[in-house]
Amino acid sequence: MKITGPVRALGTMSGTSLDGVDAAIIVTNGVTIESFGASDYRPYSDTERDVIRAGFGQWGDLPEAAEIVETAHAQLLNRMEPSDLIGFHGQTVAHDPGGRGTHQIGDGQVLAEILQTPVIWDFRSADVQLGGQGAPLAPFYHFALAKWMKADAPVAFLNLGGVANITWIDPRCARPEQDGALLAFDTGPANAPLNDLMQNRLGQDCDREGALAARGSADESILRDFLADPFFYRMPPKSLDRDYFAHLSRAVSDLSDADAAATLTAAVAMSVSDAMQHCPIPPATVWVAGGGRKNPTMMQMLSATLDMPVRPVEDANLDGDMLEAQAFGYLAVRVARGLPTSCPGTTGVRAAVSGGTKSVPGKLAQVVGG
Ligand SMILES: Nc1ncnc2c1ncn2[C@@H]1O[C@H](COP(=O)(O)OP(=O)(O)OP(=O)(O)O)[C@@H](O)[C@H]1O
Ligand SMILES: CC(=O)N[C@H]1[C@@H]2OC[C@@H](O2)[C@@H](O)[C@@H]1O[C@H](C)C(=O)O
Known part of the structure; x- marks a missing residue:
C-alpha cells in the first residue's frame, strides 16, 4: 500500500490495567493529524481477564490468552466503520527490555485475515533489538x-x-x-x-x-x-x-x-x-x-x-480514553510509510527506527521496519 495523502487508520490498545480493548479512528498521513473519527470499547469479561492475567510475566506462547485478545479485537473492529489500515498493539504480558525483551500477545496476521484489512503490529521488537526500551511509543x-x-x-x-x-x-x-x-x-x-x-x-x-x-x-x-x-x-x-x-x-x-x-x-x-x-x-x-x-x-x-x-x-478537546488507541493508528501509518516510530530520546534506541510488522490478508507477514 503506497501512502501519499491522509488515510483512515484504526488504532487499538489493550492496556496493562486489562479493563478491555480501545479502538479509535484517526485520519493522518503519519506526520500531521487531519481529523479524529469514531471510537469504541470492548471490555474483557472476568473470565477472559483471568486467563490473560495468568499469562503476565510469562515469555512462552500463550495460545488461549492470545486467542482471547484476537477475538476481542476482531469483535470490536468488526462493528466499527472500515479503515485503510489497522494498528494493532496487542496485549503486553511481559516487559524486560534490558533482558528478555518485550512480549505482546495477539497475532496481527489473524486479524488481517478476519478483517480483510492490512494490519501493522509488533511495534516494540525492532526498537528493543536496537538497544531501546521498546516503550513508551506514544x-x-x-x-x-x-x-x-x-x-x-x-x-x-x-x-x-x-x-x-x-x-x-x-x-x-x-x-x-x-x-x-x-x-x-x-x-x-x-x-x-x-x-x-x-x-x-x-x-x-x-x-x-x-x-x-x-x-x-x-x-x-x-x-x-x-x-x-x-x-x-x-x-x-x-x-x-x-x-x-x-x-x-x-x-x-x-x-x-x-x-x-x-x-x-x-x-x-x-x-x-x-x-x-x-x-x-x-x-x-x-x-x-x-x-x-x-x-x-x-x-x-x-x-x-x-x-x-x-x-x-x-x-x-482530546479524548483521554482514546489517546493510546489513536497513537497506534498514527504509528501504523508511520510504519507503512517507513517513518521512524522511536528515537534515542523516547526509548534510548541507538538511532531513530521504524518498528512494526505488516500483515496483509492472504499473505505471510513481512517485516517492513527495523
Ligand atoms: N472514575 C475513575 N476513578 C478512579 N480511577 C479510575 C476511574 N476511571 C478509570 N480509573 C483508573 O484508570 C485505570 C484505567 O486506565 P487506562 O485505561 O488508561 O489504563 P491502560 O490503558 O490499561 O494502562 P496502560 O496505559 O498502563 O497500558 C483503571 O484501572 C482505574 O484504575
Ligand atoms: C511494554 C508496554 O506495553 N508498556 C506500556 C505500559 O503502559 C503505559 C506504559 O507502560 C508505556 O510504557 C507503554 O504503553 C504506552 C501506550 C506507550 O508505549 O507509549
Whole structure:
C-alpha cells in the first residue's frame, strides 16, 4: 500500500490495567493529524481477564490468552466503520527490555485475515533489538498532538494507566526524531498498585473517583522508601513492567484501607514530580490522559506537587480514553510509510527506527521496519 495523502487508520490498545480493548479512528498521513473519527470499547469479561492475567510475566506462547485478545479485537473492529489500515498493539504480558525483551500477545496476521484489512503490529521488537526500551511509543504521537494543539513552548503529556509515562515535547522542533524534540520515559506506577489493593482488600476494580484515598493520609516513611528505589536514580529513557512496583501494595499492608489508598495515590504524584527534574525546561502545561485523570484525588495530589498547570486532555478537546488507541493508528501509518516510530530520546534506541510488522490478508507477514 503506497501512502501519499491522509488515510483512515484504526488504532487499538489493550492496556496493562486489562479493563478491555480501545479502538479509535484517526485520519493522518503519519506526520500531521487531519481529523479524529469514531471510537469504541470492548471490555474483557472476568473470565477472559483471568486467563490473560495468568499469562503476565510469562515469555512462552500463550495460545488461549492470545486467542482471547484476537477475538476481542476482531469483535470490536468488526462493528466499527472500515479503515485503510489497522494498528494493532496487542496485549503486553511481559516487559524486560534490558533482558528478555518485550512480549505482546495477539497475532496481527489473524486479524488481517478476519478483517480483510492490512494490519501493522509488533511495534516494540525492532526498537528493543536496537538497544531501546521498546516503550513508551506514544511520544511520536504526542509530538503530532502538540503541533495539532499549536503549542509554541514545551509541554508534556502524562499517561496515567496501570503504569505512568511522560513525554516532554519541544514543539518548536520540526521533526520528532530531531535532537532535543522529545524526552519520554515511564515515571513509575499509576493505577496498577492501587487497583491491586482495591481488588485484594475490597473486591473492587479501582478507587472510583479517588473516594477512598480522599479520606486517608499518606504514610511519609513508606513514600520515602518508595522514592529510594533504584528506578528513580536511573537516567531516562527507562520503562517499567506493570508489576515492577507490586511490592508497594504489600508495603502498605499494615495501614487502614483509606491510608493505604492515599499512600499509593501519593506515590504516583511523588514519582511524577521526581520525573520533572529530567525535563530540559519545565513544561508550560502537563496534559493528562489515561484513567488516572478521572481520579480527582490523584489529580489534586499532582497539582499540589507540580509547579505547573495539570489539566486533563479534554481541556484541549482530546479524548483521554482514546489517546493510546489513536497513537497506534498514527504509528501504523508511520510504519507503512517507513517513518521512524522511536528515537534515542523516547526509548534510548541507538538511532531513530521504524518498528512494526505488516500483515496483509492472504499473505505471510513481512517485516517492513527495523
Ligand atoms: N472514575 C475513575 N476513578 C478512579 N480511577 C479510575 C476511574 N476511571 C478509570 N480509573 C483508573 O484508570 C485505570 C484505567 O486506565 P487506562 O485505561 O488508561 O489504563 P491502560 O490503558 O490499561 O494502562 P496502560 O496505559 O498502563 O497500558 C483503571 O484501572 C482505574 O484504575
Ligand atoms: C511494554 C508496554 O506495553 N508498556 C506500556 C505500559 O503502559 C503505559 C506504559 O507502560 C508505556 O510504557 C507503554 O504503553 C504506552 C501506550 C506507550 O508505549 O507509549
